[in-house]
Amino acid sequence: MKILDIIKDANVNLLRNKLRSFLTILAIFIGSFSIISTSAIQAGVNNFIDSQVDSYGGEGYLAIVAKDSFDALEGLQGAMGGNSGPMEYDPDKIQTGMSPITDEQIEKLKKVDGIDGDSIIEQKSLNITYVTSKETDKKYLFAAEALPPGNVKVDTVTGRGLDLKADEYQIVLEEKYVDALGYTNEEIVDKKIQLVVLDEYTHQEKIFDAKVVGVIAPGVVSMGQSYTNNKLADDIYEENTKYYPEEVKKNTYAVAANYDYEKYSVEEIKEKLKDIGLSAMSIEDIIGTIKSFFDVILTVFKIFGLIALLAAAIGIINTLFMSVQERTREIGLDKALGMSSAKVFLSFSIEAISLGFWGSVFGITVSMILGNIVNAAFHSEGGFLEAFPTFNLATYTISDMISVTILIMVIAFLSGTLPARRAAHKNPIDALRYE
Amino acid sequence: MSKRPLLSTRNLRKVYGKRDTRFEALKGIDLDIYEGESVAIIGKSGSGKSTLMHLLALLDKPTEGSIKLNGKNTSKLRAGKLNEIRNKEFGFVFQSFFMNSNDSVLNNVILPLKINGVGFRERRRRALEALRIVELDDKAKNKANDLSGGQKQRVCIARAIVNNPKVIFADEPTGNLDSATGERIEKLLFGLNKKKGITLIIVTHDQDLADKCDRQIHIADGKIFGENTREDVDLEDFDGDGDNDGMRDHNTTKHIDVEED
Ligand SMILES: Nc1ncnc2c1ncn2[C@@H]1O[C@H](COP(=O)(O)OP(=O)(O)OP(=O)(O)O)[C@@H](O)[C@H]1O
Ligand SMILES: [Mg+2]
Numbered sequence: 059m060k061i062l063d064i065i066k067d068a069n070v071n072l073l074r075n076k077l078r079s080f081l082t083i084l085a086i087f088i089g090s091f092s093i094i095s096t097s098a099i100q101a102g103v104n105n106f107i108d109s110q111v112d113s114y115g116g117e118g119y120l121a122i123v124a125k126d127s128f129d130a131l132e133g134l135q136g137a138m139g140g141n142s143g144p145m146e147y148d149p150d151k152i153q154t155g156m157s158p159i160t161d162e163q164i165e166k167l168k169k170v171d172g173i174d175g176d177s178i179i180e181q182k183s184l185n186i187t188y189v190t191s192k193e194t195d196k197k198y199l200f201a202a203e204a205l206p207p208g209n210v211k212v213d214t215v216t217g218r219g220l221d222l223k224a225d226e227y228q229i230v231l232e233e234k235y236v237d238a239l240g241y242t243n244e245e246i247v248d249k250k251i252q253l254v255v256l257d258e259y260t261h262q263e264k265i266f267d268a269k270v271v272g273v274i275a276p277g278v279v280s281m282g283q284s285y286t287n288n289k290l291a292d293d294i295y296e297e298n299t300k301y302y303p304e305e306v307k308k309n310t311y312a313v314a315a316n317y318d319y320e321k322y323s324v325e326e327i328k329e330k331l332k333d334i335g336l337s338a339m340s341i342e343d344i345i346g347t348i349k350s351f352f353d354v355i356l357t358v359f360k361i362f363g364l365i366a367l368l369a370a371a372i373g374i375i376n377t378l379f380m381s382v383q384e385r386t387r388e389i390g391l392d393k394a395l396g397m398s399s400a401k402v403f404l405s406f407s408i409e410a411i412s413l414g415f416w417g418s419v420f421g422i423t424v425s426m427i428l429g430n431i432v433n434a435a436f437h438s439e440g441g442f443l444e445a446f447p448t449f450n451l452a453t454y455t456i457s458d459m460i461s462v463t464i465l466i467m468v469i470a471f472l473s474g475t476l477p478a479r480r481a482a483h484k485n486p487i488d489a490l491r492y493e
Numbered sequence: 494m495s496k497r498p499l500l501s502t503r504n505l506r507k508v509y510g511k512r513d514t515r516f517e518a519l520k521g522i523d524l525d526i527y528e529g530e531s532v533a534i535i536g537k538s539g540s541g542k543s544t545l546m547h548l549l550a551l552l553d554k555p556t557e558g559s560i561k562l563n564g565k566n567t568s569k570l571r572a573g574k575l576n577e578i579r580n581k582e583f584g585f586v587f588q589s590f591f592m593n594s595n596d597s598v599l600n601n602v603i604l605p606l607k608i609n610g611v612g613f614r615e616r617r618r619r620a621l622e623a624l625r626i627v628e629l630d631d632k633a634k635n636k637a638n639d640l641s642g643g644q645k646q647r648v649c650i651a652r653a654i655v656n657n658p659k660v661i662f663a664d665e666p667t668g669n670l671d672s673a674t675g676e677r678i679e680k681l682l683f684g685l686n687k688k689k690g691i692t693l694i695i696v697t698h699d700q701d702l703a704d705k706c707d708r709q710i711h712i713a714d715g716k717i718f719g720e721n722t723r724e725d726v727d728l729e730d731f732d733g734d735g736d737n738d739g740m741r742d743h744n745t746t747k748h749i750d751v752e753e754d
Binding site: 059060063074387388391392393394395396397398399401485486487490 | 547552578579580588591592605
């Protein structure tokens with residue numbers, strides 16, 4: 059018997075008892091639906107986080123502070139009730155507050171194998187009083203920082219990226235300011251906006267005319283910040299710190315650098331930095347907590363999906379046993395007329411696999427339809443993802459769809475083996491006598 | 494007759510059940526069947542006729558004894574070879590019609606060819622041809638269940654001949670039919686025997702039908718207790734080829750190849 063005939067007959071047989079097949083498929087559908095939906099959400103969240111990672115600093119990015127500062131932060135966390143209990147105060151060991159990174163440490167850092175010496179930049183927090191433009195009378199609070207080094211992929215909605223080394227003031231503006239400043243996304247590119255810094259003593263305003271070279275979508279990691287090129291950042295910092303004594307001005311508390319992530323693991327680099335008294339965090343460390351939170355929830359849902367599939371597997375076994383029983387005479391006739399046991403086994407297995415296939419296709423289809431509706435609803439006005447146009451909560455990847463379908467077909471096949479074996483072992487003579 | 498028999502059994506025994514339900518349905522059957530002949534296995538209900546036919550047709554295995562097909566012991570054949578022989582060389586008409594009643598007449602007739610892997614067009618063509626022989630080609634699309642008893646039996650005959658077999662096994666082919674319909678079925682079967690040289694093995698309890706066969710094997714209580722041959726066999730030219738050589742015209746009958754390939 060040809061395999062195509064077997065597949066066709068298996069589906070015809072499923073249609074012979076439509077209600078029973080439908081109910082079995084429905085059970086598989088529930089499992090398929092929950093697994094593909096959680097996979098889609100996981101993919102969506104991961105995509106989002108990854109794009110945020112990229113917008114912040116990408117792979118290879120390290121945020122570096124003095125080890126003492128890091129310990130102080132951990133100690134503070136402990137004091138605020140981390141699960142390890144409060145830490146004891148020890149003046150020799152723990153300092154509260156930030157410790158500066160010494161010039162000596164920076165020099166050593168430059169020489170660490172795997173760290174790109176040229177990429178090291180001081181992370182300066184810029185204090186901008188407000189932002190405004192020629193198109194509006196309103197003034198808005200504003201946060202910006204110099205774009206971190208490395209493989210930065212700023213998730214620009216319009217416009218181009220920053221020219222870090224440019225001699226003019228450039229900025230990539232967070233999207234929510236565009237409308238407020240009286241422009242559309244397209245209009246604002248190449249227009250100048252005014253960043254204003256107030257002199258703390260004279261109360262005079264110092265205005266920086268910054269050219270908008272792009273608009274970025276808001277993100278979790280950037281936290282609503284805009285990014286400047288180096289010149290703008292340096293000049294604003296200079297203005298912010300003009301009354302500081304030279305020693306303080308010179309202090310560096312945090313630097314950013316790039317490491318060679320293709321050659322070294324982040325753990326190796328962290329070890330090396332520890333030796334010179336520095337602590338580093340990769341972007342994964344920073345957002346790892348968000349990710350693991352989602353992972354836990356989604357894993358729970360996935361387990362529910364698997365339990366549903368297990369129940370569905372029992373449904374398949376039951377359905378096929380009934381089918382074998384009903385078709386005893388038919389199987390006997392097939393075997394009497396020369397069909398091999400292997401082909402009988404195959405035909406029932408294919409029936410099981412078909413149930414799995416249709417159940418999973420059904421589940422994926424419904425999930426995709428609902429997923430798209432939910433995505434659209436969240437992005438519509440007032441939806442809770444309105445501010446994140448690039449984030450789709452449910453993201454369906456071909457590989458997820460294929461692997462879920464294959465997983466379910468394998469489960470269906472395994473459940474089908476029991477009834478299929480019984481069918482294959484039927485004796486044609488007994489079947490002939492069966493009423 | 495010095496010719497090698499097509500089917501040959503020695504000391505064939507079949508025991509059903511165990512201990513309390515143990516029942517010896519066949520108690521040592523020695524039987525030779527030659528190519529091209531028509532043989533009736535006749536006996537009362539429960540005498541073991543169907544059991545014997547199932548063993549001869551390689552549908553079941555004997556408890557003891559041997560069945561040789563063309564001189565080759567069938568117990569040595571692989572399951573795949575047995576399936577192939579039943580599929581390609583044998584045709585079956587079972588005691589109760591035994592067809593897929595929800596399926597169409599055509600699909601029922603097609604079944605052996607489908608199992609054999611014959612392509613869609615070819616198997617359809619051959620099934621329609623078989624239906625034409627039993628004069629049911631106009632019912633090809635009907636649901637098998639909707640036919641009358643006589644028509645169902647003709648569908649079964651069409652199914653039995655669709656693979657162009659060398660042997661047809663027919664278990665009570667006229668069992669539940671009125672005499673006119675029964676005669677029509679008989680004509681069909683003997684016609685195939687004579688025109689195509691198909692060996693015919695008919696199981697029946699009907700003496701009239703048995704008398705129309707070349708040979709009658711009487712069985713009772715699982716044993717052969719008598720055999721008679723029709724005297725006029727050698728005088729007639731049944732196969733109609735004019736050479737008056739009796740009905741076993743070995744040039745036109747088919748050989749079954751049981752060599753493993
Ligand atoms: N699977 C089985 N288990 C137990 N006994 C069986 C089985 N099959 C057949 N028998 C017994 O073997 C005997 C012969 O059965 P068989 O079907 O060969 O009879 P038969 O000659 O064909 O009868 P009928 O003319 O009624 O069809 C019967 O007594 C029957 O009860
Ligand atoms: Mg019988």
